[in-house]
Amino acid sequence: METSEVSQVKAATNGPRAFCVAMPPSGRPCKMTGEQPSDFISILQDADIAWLNFSVSEIHEETAKIASALGFSSSLVPSLLSGYYSAYEDRDTELGLMLPAVRVTGLKVDVYPLLILIRKNLILTMHTKEVVRLVHFYRYAETFMRKIKPVLPWQDKLTIFLTRLIDENNSANFDHLRRIETQGDELSSRLTDPTIPRNIIAPEIHNMKHALIQYLDTLWATLDVINSLRHGDAELITDSPKLLARIGILAGDVNRQISLSEHMSEVLASGLEVLQSIYNNQLQIINNRLALAVTWLTVLGTAVLVPNTLATIFGNTAFDLKPSDAGWYSAMLIISTVGSTLLAYWWIKKKGIIPKAIS
CATH class of the missing domain: 3.30.460.20 (CorA soluble domain-like)
Known part of the structure; x- marks a missing residue:
């Protein structure tokens, strides 16, 4: 009043x-x-x-x-x-x-x-x-x-x-x-x-x-x-x-x-x-951000999964790796990590899974 x-x-x-x-x-x-x-x-x-x-x-x-x-x-x-x-x-x-x-x-x-x-x-x-x-x-x-x-x-x-x-x-x-x-x-x-x-x-x-x-x-x-x-x-x-x-x-x-x-x-x-x-736009922005985060986590997961699998295989006693094998073994892990990362990124981008914008 x-x-x-x-x-x-x-x-x-x-x-x-x-x-x-x-x-x-x-x-x-x-x-x-x-x-x-x-x-x-x-x-x-x-x-x-x-x-x-x-x-x-x-x-x-x-x-x-x-x-x-x-x-x-x-x-x-x-x-x-x-x-x-x-x-x-x-x-x-x-x-x-x-x-x-x-x-x-x-x-x-x-x-x-x-x-x-x-x-x-x-x-x-x-x-x-x-x-x-x-x-x-x-x-x-x-x-x-x-x-x-x-x-x-x-x-x-x-x-x-x-x-x-x-x-x-x-x-x-x-x-x-x-x-x-x-x-x-x-x-x-x-x-x-x-x-x-x-x-x-x-x-x-x-x-x-x-x-x-x-x-x-x-x-x-x-x-x-x-x-x-x-x-x-x-x-x-x-x-x-x-x-x-x-x-x-x-x-x-x-x-x-x-x-x-x-x-x-x-x-x-x-x-x-x-x-x-x-409110709907705000929810869409949050969903896009979550989708983008999941996409990159997928790429990173793939990048870690391949070299981790190779390391598990070659770590078996059947391969009997020695310190002298460290050079080619490290190169293989690096190449497999980079290659798997690029391959995963290319496949996800080709399928259009990566959101084009978050706002």
Whole structure:
């Protein structure tokens, strides 16, 4: 995790548990922080539109209690959390979404649920303390809310703000893909070095491919929710084609990220093939070296075998060699050694047994 993100997590942990941005009838947005749902009841009652965010330590237990305290069905949160990475629940008077919030540390991909609950005039987001992306959006959410025209229907206002929240989450997820891309580039440069041991580089490629698969899962999960939101015809979502087109733009952004991730996966698959080719070449080099060594050992063995055989024969007492025979006997051994060596080398070379190259 980068230093800036670490500092944001610490700030979120030490800061207030919840914050709210609301648009009262006066048309001037206001901010508020607190610890409990009851702290925001007064500001929510009079708001034309409000966004309330809670950061929790335990996503399954705390979120259900918070949602119930703010008027949502007690079964809505458990139903959302039962989904895999994402979920969409339309209950006419209330709408629930669960989106994946991705955080990449090295090649480890952590996925946290981001819950978005919607009812008339209220958007409630809940997540664990590790998710800090909405803290950044909170800094200028007041300005963004001020740009929403007061004359718009409340469904349009909810849709505009919801679209911005989803876009903020998507952008943060896309930033983590860039980190995977950076590490993929470093890994590609290492693949160009054939001396790197296979047992080191192969696990790194596997870990990166696994990280990409996890990231792709979150993208597909996000796309499912966006498409459900766009085509689900929920009562709380606008019917305006212009605003629905914004949701379509979000789907297009996710599709582009999916294409990019799949391309990276293909590149990594090619990297595995290259690695296997390098490994096969290394094995071939070793085999050639062994074959060359065996060939020369054969030549040397032949060179030693012939004179050794002659020495054994003439060493028999039947030949009764004397010191005076040392001259011709030595010459015979030398000539037989050289001759047998040359003959063995010629025969092996003629048969093509000697490898032409070892690399």
